[in-house]
Amino acid sequence: MDSAAPASPGLTFRDATAADVDALVALVESAYRGDASRAGWTTEADILEGQRTDPEGVLEVVESPDSRLLTVGREGRIVACCQLEHRGDHAYFGMFAVSPLEQGAGLGKVVMAEAERQARASWGVTEMHMTVISVREDLIAWYERRGYRRTGRMTPFPYGDERFGIPQRPDLQFELLVKVLG
Structure with missing residues (x-):
C-alpha cells in the first residue's frame, strides 16, 4: 500500500514512526485540551481537564502490529492524525485530531475518507x-x-484514571x- 501518496493536493499521508511521537502528542493535546484547543471546535476543555494522551500511549499505537497511526502532513508539519486498528471484521477509528488552526476547512472530512479507504484496502473490513x-x-x-x-x-468513562483526563x-x-x- 502506498500510504505516503498524497490523497489531496498539498497533503501527504504516512504511517507514524517513533520519531513522530512528541509532535503527535502535541497535536492531539492542542485539538482537545486547554485554552489552545478553543481555537477549534473539537475542544473537550469544558468537560475534561488534564491530558488527552501521553507519549507512552502514542508509542504503543505506533508499535502495535494491529494498529497504524496515520499522519497527515502539509508543508513538512503534521496537521492531523488518526488511529486505525484492525479488529477482525471491522476497523477501529480513534485518536483523530486536526490542528485547531486547520479545523473548519474540510481537512477532517478528507482525513476520515482516506482512513476509511486505507482500512478497506489494507484489511478488507466492511465496517468502521x-x-x-456521548455528551x-x-x-x-x-x-x-x-x-x-x-x-x-x-x-x-474511566473515572479515576488521569491518563484519559480529569x-x-x-x-x-x-x-x-x-x-x-x-
Missing part, C-alpha cells in the same frame, strides 16, 4: 467503529453527517458509532 463521549452532540452530529450511526451501546462532570460515557464501508 469508533467511540465518542459531545456536535461532534456526534458531524460523524453522523459522514455516515456513522449511533448504536446506543455505551461503555463507562472529568469535569459526572455523566461521561462513550457511545459506539458504526459506519458500513462501501
